[in-house]
Amino acid sequence: MTADARGRPPKRANGERVTEVLAVLQQAGEPLIPGEVAERLGGELTYSTVVTILTRMYAKKLLTRTSRGRAFAYAPVTDEDGFAARRMRGVLDERPDREAVLSRFIDELSSTDEELLRQLLDPNTGPGR
Structure with a gap:
């Protein structure tokens, strides 16, 4: 500088x-x-x-x-990952069509991230299971 x-x-x-x-x-x-x-x-x-x-x-x-x-x-109030999650939530909250935003988000994920998201959302394998 x-x-x-x-x-x-x-x-x-x-x-x-x-x-x-x-x-x-x-x-x-x-x-x-x-x-x-x-x-x-x-x-x-x-x-x-x-x-x-x-x-x-x-x-x-x-x-x-x-x-x-x-x-x-x-x-x-949280760690770096928590702040990143809050920013993502904030973007989602700003849009009226949550389904469209989430759908586009999923479309842009790598196959590895998509699989990780599936695992996290699966009630049989998600966090704390």
Whole structure:
């Protein structure tokens, strides 16, 4: 990344920042307060920016928070696979014709993934059987 005329790194999209913050929280394995998140990001973001990002992520139900001293400590509500599943569910929820979306999704699966999906949906062989 090259710096701007004032020597600052170029701005990143908000989605990139959220991804970075989420990665820090997932790697931590324990809830972190904003100062700890800012520190683990290498000081790229100010404390207030980290607080804003964490607060917005909490409002979107991506994080849980608990009181720790005078701050909140934040943790992800799920792991990476869980977030991927939530995104897939969100796309499905946005479309009025769920059958068409699911049908197209299945059509695009590899034969290996299709077989895995069949196994997961089979009440005799699915998870917990």
